Amino acid sequence: xxxxxxxxxxxxxxxxxxxxxxxxxxxxxxxxxxxxxxxxxxxxxxxxxxxxxxxxxxxxxxxxxxxxxxxxxxxxxxxxxxxxxxxxxxxxxxxxxxxxxxxxxxxxxxxxxxxxxxxxxxxxxxxxxxxxxxxxxxxxxxxxxxxxxxxxxxxxxxxxxxxxxxxxxxxxxxxxxxxxxxxxxxxxxxxxxxxxxxxxxxxxxxxxxxxxxxxxxxxxxxxxxxxxxxxxxxxxxxxxxxxxxxxxxxxxxxxxxxxxxxxxxxxxxxxxxxxxxxxxxxxxxxxxxxxxxxxxxxxxxxxxxxxxxxxxxxxxxxxxxxxxxxxxxxxxxxxxxxxxxxxxxxxxxxxxxxxxxxxxxxxxxxxxxxxxxxxxxxxxxxxxxxxxxxxxxxxxxxxxxxxxxxxxxxxxxxxxxxxxxxxxxxxxxxxxxxxxxxxxxxxxxxxx
Amino acid sequence: xxxxxxxxxxxxxxxxxxxxxxxxxxxxxxxxxxxxxxxxxxxxxxx
Ligand code: SF4
Ligand code: SF4
Numbered sequence: 395x396x397x398x399x400x401x402x403x404x405x406x407x408x409x410x411x412x413x414x415x416x417x418x419x420x421x422x423x424x425x426x427x428x429x430x431x432x433x434x435x436x437x438x439x440x441x442x443x444x445x446x447x448x449x450x451x452x453x454x455x456x457x458x459x460x461x462x463x464x465x466x467x468x469x470x471x472x473x474x475x476x477x478x479x480x481x482x483x484x485x486x487x488x489x490x491x492x493x494x495x496x497x498x499x500x501x502x503x504x505x506x507x508x509x510x511x512x513x514x515x516x517x518x519x520x521x522x523x524x525x526x527x528x529x530x531x532x533x534x535x536x537x538x539x540x541x542x543x544x545x546x547x548x549x550x551x552x553x554x555x556x557x558x559x560x561x562x563x564x565x566x567x568x569x570x571x572x573x574x575x576x577x578x579x580x581x582x583x584x585x586x587x588x589x590x591x592x593x594x595x596x597x598x599x600x601x602x603x604x605x606x607x608x609x610x611x612x613x614x615x616x617x618x619x620x621x622x623x624x625x626x627x628x629x630x631x632x633x634x635x636x637x638x639x640x641x642x643x644x645x646x647x648x649x650x651x652x653x654x655x656x657x658x659x660x661x662x663x664x665x666x667x668x669x670x671x672x673x674x675x676x677x678x679x680x681x682x683x684x685x686x687x688x689x690x691x692x693x694x695x696x697x698x699x700x701x702x703x704x705x706x707x708x709x710x711x712x713x714x715x716x717x718x719x720x721x722x723x724x725x726x727x728x729x730x731x732x733x734x735x736x737x738x739x740x741x742x743x744x745x746x747x748x749x750x751x752x753x754x755x756x757x758x759x760x761x762x763x764x765x766x767x768x769x770x771x772x773x774x775x776x777x778x779x780x781x782x783x784x785x786x787x788x789x790x791x792x793x794x795x796x797x798x799x800x801x802x803x804x805x806x807x808x809x810x811x812x813x814x815x816x817x818x819x820x821x822x823x824x825x826x827x828x829x830x831x832x833x834x835x836x837x838x839x840x841x842x
Numbered sequence: 843x844x845x846x847x848x849x850x851x852x853x854x855x856x857x858x859x860x861x862x863x864x865x866x867x868x869x870x871x872x873x874x875x876x877x878x879x880x881x882x883x884x885x886x887x888x889x
Contacts, residue, residue: 411853421846452846464852470859479862485869536866572868727855728863740869752871797855803871837850 395425395465396794400834401703407833409794412724413464414833420444421452428456429467472785473728480738480780481770482532487742487753488523490515490552491544496578496620498612500645500673500681502754503544514549515745519766520556523743526766527571528563537564540574542742542753547581550589557593574598578612579627580620591635599628602644603656603670610649611681629663637666641715644670647681651690654698661705661712669715672824674754675809685820692827699831703838719798719832730784733800737763737779741770751779754805779804782814789817795829 396407397417406415406425417425423444427436437449459465492503493512524539531537539560541553553575560571575590576598590597601624602608609619632640642665646653653670660668672691676682683691698714705711724730734740737751744756747766755761764771784790784801793799802817802825810818 405850408853410855412851412855413853414850416848416850418846455844455847458844459847459849464849466856470856473859473862476862479865482865484865534865536868538869724854725867726858726861726863728858728861729865729867730855732863734871735865735869736871739865740871 395428397422397426398830398834400830401699401838403834403837405834405837407794408465409796410469411464411466412797413459414836415459416837420448421455424449424452424456428460428465433457469785469791470727472783473731475780479532481530481773481776482534483527483530483739483741484534484536485538485540485735485740486523486527487540487542487740488515488520488546488556489543489742489744489753489756490520490541490546490556491548492745493548494543494545494578495548495580495615496545496612497615497617500611500647500676500679502675503756512544513745515552515743515747517552517555519743519745519747520552521559522747522766524556524560524563524571526769528567528569530769531569535569537569537571538574539571540576542576545578545581546575547577547586550581550586554589557595572596576600578620579624579631580614582627582631587631587634594639596639596641597631598641598643599631600644601625601628601642601660602646603650603653603659607650607656608644611645611647625663628665632665641667641669643668643715645673646670647673648683648687649681651687651694654694654701657698657714658701661701666712668712672821674806683820685823688820688823691824695824695827695831699835703835716828717832717835719829719836730797730800732780732783734803736804737761737782738776751775752805754803754809779814787815787817789822793822793826795826798829798832799825 396409398405404417404419404422406417406422423440424436427439431439433453436453437446440449456465491514493514527537527539546553557573560573564571573593574596577600579599579601602612605619605621608621612620614620628642642660644656644660646656650656657668657670672683673681699717702714702717734752740752741763742750742753742756743766744750749763749765749770750756750761751763761775762772763775770776782804784796787801790796790801802822804814806818806821807816808814
């Protein structure tokens with residue numbers, strides 16, 4: 395059992411069932427030992443600090459929960475995907491532009507070009523991607539296409555064409571494609587906004603928070619800051635869609651370890667759907683996050699949680715992506731075990747139509763998987779990714795957060811440790827902290 | 843109400859362990875490079 399503190403409460407999570415408990419100190423101590431020792435051994439281990447009478451009482455409460463199936467130490471057997479379902483694709487990340495008008499210093503895409511020439515996708519390739527998705531999706535009805543880049547709105551005419559074509563072709567097969575778009579917000583003009591609203595497309599808008607923080611990492615191509623234009627555009631855009639169906643996402647780096655202040659800044663701009671994420675990669679750069687930052691980052695998540703709960707209690711709440719978690723309900727076991735689906739359910743497509751396991755592997759030849767024209771030509775990679783679930787990751791099997799995290803990012807794992815099966819240690823620690831807070835928040839009902 | 847323990851949420855993780863995932867729910871990139879989300883945040887499309 396994982397026992398931790400949040401907001402003055404002591405909480406205990408049973409990692410395998412997902413049961414969340416609020417406990418006193420005694421029950422917390424008992425639960426830490428519960429899956430490892432017998433009741434008699436637990437009593438012996440704790441009898442120097444607690445009376446036998448209290449221990450017996452706490453143990454009987456724990457036994458009751460275990461008898462009701464709320465606590466369990468045994469992992470269910472690994473779900474093995476049927477052969478038919480391996481290689482069925484449900485989502486594509488379309489890199490419609492390997493080009494960008496910003497020059498973000500932390501960009502994993504090499505400021506948009508992914509280390510290649512700056513190129514954009516043509517209509518024929520975009521349509522071929524839709525055809526590929528539809529013919530590869532098997533019986534799945536709900537499909538997804540995310541327009542990504544670079545900056546996808548540098549290629550807006552093709553985005554518009556792909557959406558029209560995708561809707562038409564999907565409808566013929568009784569399927570639905572949900573389109574999303576990730577943008578730096580610099581190119582949101584009237585025509586674009588009308589189109590995105592008309593299609594009810596979920597939009598992710600990038601903005602890092604305070605002006606100085608944003609402009610240090612997100613300059614325009616000519617070196618000037620992007621904050622004033624972007625923050626204006628983001629606010630206008632959100633207003634024009636009545637505050638619905640968007641996310642503002644920022645990145646924090648070693649330069650703003652006080653990132654909760656950036657979330658507060660976004661909140662004060664009137665934005666209510668927020669996410670701020672640790673920068674990825676960039677080993678050895680001044681902005682790179684390392685283990686040395688971990689304690690400060692954990693404290694900062696706590697400060698953010700205080701702000702989150704305060705705003706909720708004041709009746710003007712906001713969503714913070716990482717603090718949303720269904721502790722009751724949530725997805726099925728298969729999903730909890732397999733996670734993102736990169737390389738099997740989900741593929742990325744370059745402007746030329748080349749396939750990769752996801753946007754973070756684009757351009758790495760050892761991960762080339764085929765093209766939208768020829769289909770997947772590297773079944774061994776599909777197999778490797780479809781089997782890379784929790785059960786194959788020793789670190790994850792030991793981790794309390796496994797069924798909420800589902801095994802982390804294959805790409806970070808590969809880039810940090812040379813294998814998709816060993817997650818990146820720093821990102822794991824941050825993930826675990828955020829999951830503790832998300833669980834903790836669910837233990838506090840709104841006072842409204 | 844127990845004296846030492848209060849159940850906040852009874853776990854349901856194992857309830858669906860026997861079924862194959864239908865894969866109709868939203869894809870969830872967990873990398874910080876996109877808007878990452880934990881699977882705990884996902885909604886089942888099949889209930
Ligand atoms: S936090 Fe790390 S170790 Fe834990 S489940 Fe996620 S990837 Fe695995
Ligand atoms: S491998 Fe990482 S970056 Fe790629 S889809 Fe999965 S979580 Fe996202």
